[in-house]
Amino acid sequence: MKRCPECHSKLENDLFSEFQYCTVCGYWTRKETARLEPLMILE
Secondary structure, eight states: OOOOOOOOOBBSSSSSEEEETTTTOOOOTTTTTTOOOOHHHHO
């Protein structure tokens, strides 16, 4: 993923080796995946 699914800011890849992190809203996920928790709340 290149953009945060919550705030659409660019995700940082360099802060952690296995994770991507959004410096704007704090969203995090493993690289090349998306966390399901925020999506499950909406359903």
